[in-house]
Amino acid sequence: MKKTEVIIPAxxxxxxxxxxxxxxxxxxxxxxxxxxxxxxxxxxGLIYKYFKDKRDLLHHVLKExxxxxxxxxxxxxxxxxxxxxxxxKIIWSSIERYANHRVFARIILLEVxxxxxxxxxxxxxxxxxxxRILLEIIKEGxxxxxxxxxxxxxxxxxxxxxxxxxSCLNRAIFNEPVSTNEAARIITDLLLNGIKR
Amino acid sequence: MKKTEVIIPAxxxxxxxxxxxxxxxxxxxxxxxxxxxxxxxxxxGLIYKYFKDKRDLLHHVLKExxxxxxxxxxxxxxxxxxxxxxxxKIIWSSIERYANHRVFARIILLEVxxxxxxxxxxxxxxxxxxxRILLEIIKEGxxxxxxxxxxxxxxxxxxxxxxxxxSCLNRAIFNEPVSTNEAARIITDLLLNGIKR
DNA sequence: ATTTGCAGGTAAATATTATTTACCTCTGAC
DNA sequence: GTCAGAGGTAAATAATATTTACCTGCAAAT
Numbered sequence: 001m002k003k004t005e006v007i008i009p010a011x012x013x014x015x016x017x018x019x020x021x022x023x024x025x026x027x028x029x030x031x032x033x034x035x036x037x038x039x040x041x042x043x044x045g046l047i048y049k050y051f052k053d054k055r056d057l058l059h060h061v062l063k064e065x066x067x068x069x070x071x072x073x074x075x076x077x078x079x080x081x082x083x084x085x086x087x088x089k090i091i092w093s094s095i096e097r098y099a100n101h102r103v104f105a106r107i108i109l110l111e112v113x114x115x116x117x118x119x120x121x122x123x124x125x126x127x128x129x130x131x132r133i134l135l136e137i138i139k140e141g142x143x144x145x146x147x148x149x150x151x152x153x154x155x156x157x158x159x160x161x162x163x164x165x166x167s168c169l170n171r172a173i174f175n176e177p178v179s180t181n182e183a184a185r186i187i188t189d190l191l192l193n194g195i196k197r
Numbered sequence: 198m199k200k201t202e203v204i205i206p207a208x209x210x211x212x213x214x215x216x217x218x219x220x221x222x223x224x225x226x227x228x229x230x231x232x233x234x235x236x237x238x239x240x241x242g243l244i245y246k247y248f249k250d251k252r253d254l255l256h257h258v259l260k261e262x263x264x265x266x267x268x269x270x271x272x273x274x275x276x277x278x279x280x281x282x283x284x285x286k287i288i289w290s291s292i293e294r295y296a297n298h299r300v301f302a303r304i305i306l307l308e309v310x311x312x313x314x315x316x317x318x319x320x321x322x323x324x325x326x327x328x329r330i331l332l333e334i335i336k337e338g339x340x341x342x343x344x345x346x347x348x349x350x351x352x353x354x355x356x357x358x359x360x361x362x363x364s365c366l367n368r369a370i371f372n373e374p375v376s377t378n379e380a381a382r383i384i385t386d387l388l389l390n391g392i393k394r
Numbered sequence: 395a396t397t398t399g400c401a402g403g404t405a406a407a408t409a410t411t412a413t414t415t416a417c418c419t420c421t422g423a424c
Numbered sequence: 425g426t427c428a429g430a431g432g433t434a435a436a437t438a439a440t441a442t443t444t445a446c447c448t449g450c451a452a453a454t
Contacts, residue, residue: 009402027311029226033441043404048442084393110311113370114224141392148394155364155383156392162363163356173310186352194391195338195353196281197345206431230412240433245413397454408443415436424426 012050014040019061023103028058028111055115062112063123065104069097070126073133083141084192090134091164091191092184098168099178106172109165134160163187209247211237216258220300225255225308252314259309260320262301266294267323270330280338281389287331288361288388289381295365296375303369306362331357360384 018040022031033054037044051057076093080086098105108127112118138156141147147156167183170176215237219228230251234241248254273290277283295302305324309315335353338344344353364380367373 011402027313029311032439034439044441045405045443046403049402054441113366114226114307114311116224119370145394147392148390151383151387151392155380155387158363158366159356159360159384159387159392162359162361164359165363166355166359167352169310169355173316183352186348187356190348190352190356190391192391192393193345194387194389195344195348195356196389197342208431229410231410241412242414242434243432246431251412395454398452399450401450402448404445404447406444406446408441410441411439413436413438416434418431418433420431421427421429423428 009050011040011042011046014042015047015050015057016061016064019057020103023058023061023106023111028054028107055117056121058107058111059118059121059123062104062107063121063126065101065107066123066126066130069104070130072097073130077133083137083144083146086137087141087160087192088184088188090137091160091188092180094164095168095178095184095187096180098164099171099180099183102172102175105168109169109172131157131161160191163191208237208239208243211239212244212247212254213258213261216254217300220255220258220303220308225251225304252312253318255304255308256315256318256320259301259304260318260323262298262304263320263323263327266301267327269294270327274330280334280341280343283334284338284357284389285381285385287334288357288385289377291361292365292375292381292384293377295361296368296377296380299369299372302365306366306369328354328358357388360388 015036018036019031022035022039031054033044033047036054036057037047040047047054047057051060073090073093076089077086080089098109112121112123118124134157135153138147138153142149142153164187167187168178171178212233215233216228219232219236228251230241230244233251233254234244237244244251244254248257270287270290273286274283277286295306309318309320315321331354332350335344335350339346339350361384364384365375368375
């Protein structure tokens with residue numbers, strides 16, 4: 001009775017759902033407000049009732065996806081001890097998310113970073129939250145002697161993030177398949193042990 | 198007498214130059230044809246004389262940048278022996294390019310990957326060429342025993358590329374400073390030796 | 395039982411931008 | 425000399441995003 005008291009109007013839900021559907025098929029730029037309204041079965045004006053503009057709708061869709069992602073991440077990390085083990089898990093979970101939620105991957109990898117407003121959006125706030133989680137694990141690893149202490153944590157984070165994202169880019173763009181387990185195993189190994197023989 | 202016989206018309210040059218200038222200040226999406234024409238001091242119609250559309254102009258600007266980059270890379274690699282040394286150099290050169298040519302970095306990291314046409318553009322052809330160079334170095338390193346032989350070359354390439362790009366993202370987006378030498382040293386070390394103690 | 399405020403929704407006007415069209419003007423090869 | 429074609433312009437048109445004014449049903453407050 002106390003949770004989700006807020007009833008979300010049917011029209012708004014249809015708009016969000018239409019956006020998700022269309023983003024699976026086409027790029028954000030190529031979608032018109034009229035496309036979205038038609039797919040949702042509402043009028044164009046209604047979109048502006050709930051969202052500031054087209055981009056605001058995009059950010060909302062990303063925010064919903066990211067909320068699910070963060071819930072899953074928190075859950076996945078439960079009961080795992082040690083920075084290496086946590087890192088292994090977080091890499092696996094991230095790849096799994098990018099691989100199995102292509103719209104999510106496309107939005108975050110390709111569609112949002114080119115606008116200023118994104119960096120003021122709620123969605124970006126969640127991304128920063130994820131960043132902090134990852135950074136905590138890295139610092140824990142350094143403090144506990146599992147990771148090297150002569151690499152700046154921010155660089156480690158960039159390497160992890162960057163490697164994962166780049167490895168999932170072809171999936172997002174060309175729909176090339178990704179094997180989550182294999183990718184996670186290789187990327188974790190590569191990052192932990194390096195490429196030098 | 199045989200090279201650069203082609204005279205590029207003044208208007209076209211001004212358009213390209215205007216695009217570069219504007220991209221340093223604002224995002225691609227926020228630029229209008231009328232902005233570009235005004236900055237270039239030409240009429241809007243002329244832009245369409247030389248470029249298919251706004252994106253085609255963007256791809257052209259990227260192509261010019263990438264040509265310079267490739268020339269520099271080929272030069273930088275001259276006389277360097279060994280895969281590790283070549284890798285070290287290519288990482289340094291890439292970071293240097295992203296750090297000192299912010300428009301280039303912004304275009305490639307933020308503006309082009311969200312459109313289908315990009316992947317048919319000449320600019321993308323050059324990116325693939327760079328990819329091949331990097332992949333060759335990796336294969337050389339594996340064959341020569343400098344790199345581990347149990348990591349797929351494509352993953353190694355993604356890790357290198359992804360780490361570099363992610364490390365330069367904040368520079369591209371927020372204009373945060375990057376120290377090329379420091380970044381190159383740390384990233385190379387991290388990728389070669391891994392993050393595990 | 396009315397009224398009334400207001401959330402959900404529509405339809406059409408307007409504003410903004412991209413793109414096309416028709417034309418003008420100079421120049422250098424024939 | 426002319427004339428084809430490159431460089432360029434101005435204005436019309438098309439495509440889209442956004443705003444405006446309005447309609448409708450319904451859950452309180454009177």
